[in-house]
Each structure stands twice: as C-alpha cells, then as structure tokens.
Amino acid sequence: MKKLNFIFVALLGMGLNYSHAQTQKGSVLIKNATVLTVTKGNLENTDVLVQDGIIKQVGKNLAAPSGVQTIDASGKYLMPGIIDAHSHVALDVVNEASSPITAEVRMKDVVNPFEIGIYRALAGGVTISHAMHGSANVIGGQNATLKHRWGAKDPSEIIMEDAPRTIKFALGENPTRVHGRGNGIQPRTRMGVEAVLRNGFSEALQYKKNWETYNAAKTQKGNTLTPPAYNERLQTLADILDGKIIIHCHSYRADEIYMLINVARDFGITKLVLQHTNEGFKVAPEIAKYTMGASVFADWWAYKMEVYYSTAFNAAILQRNGAITSINSDSAELIRHLYHEAAKTQRYGGLTDEEALAMITINPARQLGIDDKVGSIEVGKQADLVIFEGHPLSSYTVPQMTFVDGVKYFDIKADPDDQRQVVSATEMVEPIFLRTEEDHRCLQDVDAYFEAFQGAFLEEKH
C-alpha cells in the first residue's frame, strides 16, 4: 500500500523528496546607499534592514536592532542580486545526450556545490543562477534554480527550494546534429524537431489518460485493469501540459521560434521562455504576446550557421515590443560581469537604467517564476543584495559585497586567492581539460557521445 501511495505521489510530480537542509539566513543593516530597487525607483541615502534573510525595512535613518551588523554603504550603490537565467555552473553533468527526449532527468541530481564558478559568479554580483540541462536534445532535462550559498557541502542547500520546476528544450542545429547527423534518427531537420515535440506531447496526453483510467478503476471492486508502465519522461511532459513546469527553450531562428509558439498554442502551453533567441527581434510581437519572453546574449553570435543573423539591438527591440527580456551568460566567464552585458543594451538600443537593470534582475526572476521572492529590493522579499562601487551600469563599476538571504558570501576586502572548497590529496595541480568548451557549455558532455559513434562526424563509419 505504501508503495502504491508513493507512486501516486511521484506521478503527481512531487516525488522529489530532498532532505530539506537548513539554509543559513542572515540579518544586516546596510546604511546610506543609493538603493536601485529596480521596481520602485532609485532611493538616495537610504538604509535597507534585513532580518532572518528577508528585507524588513527600506527607509531613512533606520536603527540596527541589537546584534544586527551595520554596513556603511555611503557613496555606494545597492542593487538586487543579479539573476542569470541561463547557466551550467555547479553541475557535474550538463547533457544526457543519448535521446531526443530526456525529460525525466533532473539536474537537481547532479548539483555540485563545490564548483568554484559559484564563487566567481558571486564576485560578479550573481546570487541566483538557472542551472540548465544542455541543448543536445529537443527536450532535455529538468533544470535546477540555484542560490549561490557558497560553502555549502550539501547540494540541497544551494537548490532554491521555493522555485518552480523548469525544463530545457532545444531547437535547430544542436539536436539535429547530435541525433540526426550523429545517430541517424529523428530529428534530422527542423521539421523533425517539431515532430518530436508534437509526438512527445501527444504521447503524454495518452499516458496521462491511461493513468487516470487506471486510478479510477483500481479502487472499484473486482477491478481487472492493471497499472500502465511508469514513464517519468511522459509524466514530465504531461506536467508541462498541466502548467506545472516552465519551458526554457534554446532557439535561434525566427522560423523555429514561431514554430514553437504554434506548438505551445496548439497544446495550450503558456509557460514558455525562449533562450538565446538571436532572431527574436524578427518575431518580437509574437514573443511578447504568447510567451514569458526571451533570455538573450547582449552581443554574442556567429559561432555556428544558425547564429549569424544577429544584432546587438536584439534585447532592446524585444523589450520595447513588450516582451519580458533578460540577459544571460551561458558561460562561467560571462556570468562574472552580467552588469556590463546589461549595460550594452544602453549602448545598443538606448534602454533606461531601470530597463537595463531589470534585464539581469526582475525580468529573469519573472522568467524563472520567482519574481514574488527575488529580483528587486522590496520589503518582504528575500535579501539577495549586491553593493557596487560606482553605478552598476558604468564600465568602471566594481562589485564590493554580495549577500544571499542576508548572508554575505563575497566581500572584495576579504577575498583570499585560493577559494577552493575541495582540494585533491593526490594532485599537485588539478587537471584542466582544454578540450572542454569553456565559453559555451550547452553541448558539454556530448563529446564522448560523438566518439561512441565512431567518428560519425568525420564520415568514417565502419
């Protein structure tokens, strides 16, 4: 009986039962800063009081309750913690590249809290990253939203427990290359990608119906109906159809973006965010109308055929067409200066300070479904904060301190060189793998997969 109950729970999408570790919450009073709230304007010489990880007061001349540390931020800027809606930092595995649909895999299973990238991100003011599955598959794995609580040893301590579920999709060259060209199966073309999506969702509907029929019948007396096979892959797709999971889809070309919008509309899916979206500017009104917007690079393109038709004005065009727009990194390097990336939308497109800052704070928060908790400086929100020397959109700005839940995890004044959490007992110099594409991790872990096909890419099939 217990087992049955368990399966029922699992099917409802609540199977994941990570032991909820106690995360640390801090209290602090930050005084006399220029507070860039992002949602409620800029406040000069203002204090922000944080208690137990929550922003309790924003105002002037606040007094620190006993035991609460005060930080003088005179002449400095305080902004909400930066949120990166596309990252692969702190993951032991990025791609389970072996099937066109791998909706059942969970990145939460492979979070690595020791990865140095977390600290580097904190040093760039990033407090939350969206640790995504790679783009090898049409439907990849379920992502993890991470809070950068550096120093945690238990992965569940850096997983943002109150963030909704999200999943990675990918269109275009990556899935057609890995599965079509690499392995001779669908999808070989963009049409195939659409077919994989539609077939997947149709199967999921059937799967859901089978279980509903079985669950209704099994309690009846004399029932002869037997349980259908369990399939977390299809269950996850059914959860998407039920609006329980936000899709984040790797996409470049306008035609495939519009295709996905049509698929989503046909299946009644509204929780959809587009990732990369270099040709998003061509379909900006459609993106604004039917999706939760796009998360784009500021000015990065031409690394493969489908990414040539690009412009640095992309973010500004999307924004001014009413699409929720964010700027992301997809890189352990870019993640360190997302504030510069956001500033580029002012150079290319003339966005306001508030619009530019929203691209790395409240907008990605909305796309991750966590805008009621983070993404701006408002009373009641979680105290993820960054203090900058200089305006964060200035080329000369330097992040000074980064807080997550009111706990300081980065302080430029206490920043020893060696920040490693784990040191090998057997390696004097830890190995660095030059073959790993440092910049673009979307296709990480696919290498071995390619090799396995005996050089399918070199056209030497034996």
Add this chain to the structure above:
Amino acid sequence: MKKQFLKAGIVGLLFSSLLTVNAWSQSDPTGKRRVSDTYAITNATIFAAPGQQGIKGTVLFQDGVILGIGANLSLPKEAQVIPGDSLFIYPGFIDGAGLMGVTKPKDPERPKDFVSSNPPDELAGITPWRSAMDQFSITGSQVEDWRKSGFTISQILPDGGMLPGKATLMILGKEGNVNVLKENTAIAANFSGSRGMYPATVVGVMAKFRDVYQNTSLALDHSKLFASTAGVKRPEMTLTQSGMAAAVQGQIPVIFKAGSDLEVRRAIALQKELGFKLILTGLENYENVIGLIESSGTPVLIKLAIPDDKAVKNQKTEDVTEATKAQYERVKKAYENAIKQASLLEKAGIPFGFTTADAKAEDAMKAIRTLIENGLSEKAAMAALTTNPASILGISRMAGTIEKGKMANFVISSDSLFKEDAQIKHVVADGYIFDYEVKKKSTNGNGKTEGETPTITGVWEYTSETPAGSSGGELVISKDGSGYAGTITYDDPSGGGKVSAPIKNVALNGKTLTLQFDVNAEGMTLTVDISGEVNGTAMEGTMAVAQFGSFPLTAKLSSPNLTF
C-alpha cells in the same frame, strides 16, 4: 511379486551405495586429499574478537567448523597438531564487497535495429538477473593475493554497468569445492553510464534507476492482481524486473558504489525516495557525509586503500613562492584529512567495513597501518575487517570471531598483526590451511651473494601469464646517472601490435628489482608494477595492476650490457 521387486530394488540401492563408499575409500591417486579434516593449532596466542586480549591456547577445528578453543582441550586422535607457540591467531578477514576473481562478461552483439536512445537493457548495463557466481573463479592470482592478505570470505560483486547483477557470498576456501555461502545477497548498482547510449551519464543513470525500480514495483502489483482476480491479463515480467524484484520487495539490499560524498548523497537520496535497503561501498572521500551516514543508518564499506602520496612527497622545499607554499599546504592537509577519515567514522560510532574492490592486495595491510597511525583504533580496524562486515552481511552467526561453532577462518601471523614487522604465515579458510612463506629479514648470513649486485642492464625478454592469456615483450634497462632508466614493450590493450612505454622508479634492492610503467587504456592511465627476484640472467616475479591483481612474470636477460 511386487514385494519381491521392491526388495530387489532395496538391495540394489544398498549395493550401489556400498560401491560408492568403496570408491571413496580407495587410495587417492592425486595425492591431494587430506589425511584428516581435523586440526589443532596448539599453544598459540588467540585473539578471538576485536578488542579482546590474546589468550594462550589451542584452536581445534574439523570440517571447517571450530570445535573449541582454550587451554585444556582434549584433542581427538585424528587431529593434526600444528605447534603454534610463536603464532598469533585472528579471525579471518571478511571483504564486504569484492571484485576478485571476477571476469566481466562480454557485451552481447548489437542488434541490427539498435537505437542508442532506447537500447536493450543488457547493452545498457542493466542486467540485475545476472549473478556474480557465474563471473567468479577462485583459481587465479586475484583470490590468492587477497587470501594471502588475510581475507577468507568475500561478497563478490558482478562486473558490468549501472545494475550489473546480484552479489554472491563466497568463502575463499579450496579450489574445486563448492565455495558459495549464499547466493543473491544484494543487487549491485553503480552510477556509471553506458558509453554512447541511454543512460550515458550519472543524471541519466539516476532517472533510469527510478524507472526500473518503479516499473518493477508496478509489475509486482500486476502479478499480485493476476494471482487474486480472474479476468486480469497475464503479467509480463521482464528479465530486468524479475532481477530487481527481491530488492524492491525489501528482501535484499542494493549495494551502491559511491566513491565521493556527492555520490553518497545521490545514493541516499534515491534510497529515501524509493525506500529500498541500501549498503554503500567503495567510499573514498566521505568526510562531509559522516553525519548523513550516521543519521540515515546506512551501512558503509570503505575502500581498502589510501590515496597515493606522490603529490605530497614531490613537494619542493626550495625556490617556491609563498602562494605555492600555501597550495602545497592545502594538498598536504587534504592528504592528512583523507587518511584520517576512517578514524572519524569510528568516532561517530559507525561500524564500517572494507571493500577490496579497486584496491591492491599487497598494499592492504600498509593501508590499514596508515589508518591506525592516523587515529583509527586497532580494535576498530579489526572490527572493520571481521565483525562489522559479518554483521552488515548478516553472517555474524557463522563468521567474524573465533568461537566454538563458527567457521574455521583464521589469519595466523608471526607477530601482533598490525605491527610493521608482522607477517601473515598461514591463512585458514573453510578449515583449509594455506601456508605462506614468511619473508626472511635480509640477513647478512648468506655469504655467497652478500654484496654482489646482479646485472640488470641490458635487454630482457619477459612473459607474463594473465587471465587473458600469456603476453610478453622487451624490457630495456640502462644506467641513468646513479639510477636506471629504460623502456618496456607490451601488447597494445586496444588490440594489435606492441606499444612501448618508458619505465620509471627502477630500483634494485639486493636481488629484488622493482619498476613501474604507465599504460593508457580507454582514456585511463593504469600504473603497472613489476617486481621480481634476479638470479643471474633470470628473473621471476609478478606484474601487478591495481584493479586487476597480480600475475606471474618471468624474464630472461638476453643481451646483457657489458660494462667496461
């Protein structure tokens, strides 16, 4: 009439059984049969259980069972008496999980319609129906190496992918006997994915594990319904589901290999989510999860090896910057912490055992001594070798201590076991006595060879006997300053021809030549140790690779370098 027939039958039966007895009582042409199955080791120092004082006395055992221990035992006439006056007797060691003597079965051919995104279970490393028993061979050097190190019982794991099969409890007794203590003791599980097919990575393996587990559970429900209700379609249990059923029903544990703290967390997360019985094996870095191991009550088997100290030993003392020194310090600290972990498990009160998988038999005792030097008590070390694994494997009734009625498995050493100089002289497993030559301390009494260093430079032709057959190559040694250098050729592991590798750490100690070389196989670097005794132009010794055991090696110096 009928009765007579019956009588005739009975007579016939009697007759045939008489014949059998006759057959047995004939002389043994092989000369291998024992004169008696009863032994008494007299006047030895007996350490009956971890932490107990040694007592002087006799151990009497027959047919592999301990008949008694004590000072005033009356010995039966047939008992062979072994004077144990200078010997120390300990309970035989128990290996919580081992791969000794196991040969990985060949992967089946890929079917013509093979699709890597949905491969047959057998190709994807999902073979829970397999048994380690079918992969195990007691003959060969691996079992012998571990027995020589004191191991008398091992839970043998199957080799393979994420769910390679079921473990078997083996006694490391006499070749040719049935040495199975218990079949299907646990389902083995690994986080390793299958190359180039689903599931390929640890994230896929975890998802696939859930899938296999849940579907087994549903298939069992289906079978139950079929058994109780008419009109239900027949169940179609797959091989995989039949193989997994015992674990899903909680009859046997899943033994998960988890080397790092993150893997330990992953296995325990799966356990909490699905509810199976769990044993963790192969732990190497676990300092961060000692609290979790304790609170979850998960039995653990740590790897019987200590990390390589090369990185620590190669640290320079001169001409290094402060930053480098600080890095050195961290590596040193990491090393110290690594060898201290076992003592932390003891402090937390966790009754851990050892696994011999991926460890080297000849380094096992040194590893244990290092753990003891770094805070592990001798009592806890002994418990980890005997009573703890016995309890984890559910065989405390028959093994783990020296007590009347338990199995006659002993480690017999020349001195207090954990002392540097102690040497294992005999191992008794299943009541069979295995004698090991005790290395004589290098004395200067042997006048003839004293001071004479054999010539080792030149070209050696060697052959070694491995389970895969005999192989060989050329070993070229030349003088290099005050030491030696050279190259070795060996059969290319990826097939076809010979490859050459430089040799390193060449040392000649008296007549013993030791050297190492690295083999690159499938992206892994394996260090091969060669050690042998040189006698004139001949050498006899072993070639050892960590995970694969040691193999006999012989070599001949075909063209010695003449030194002028």
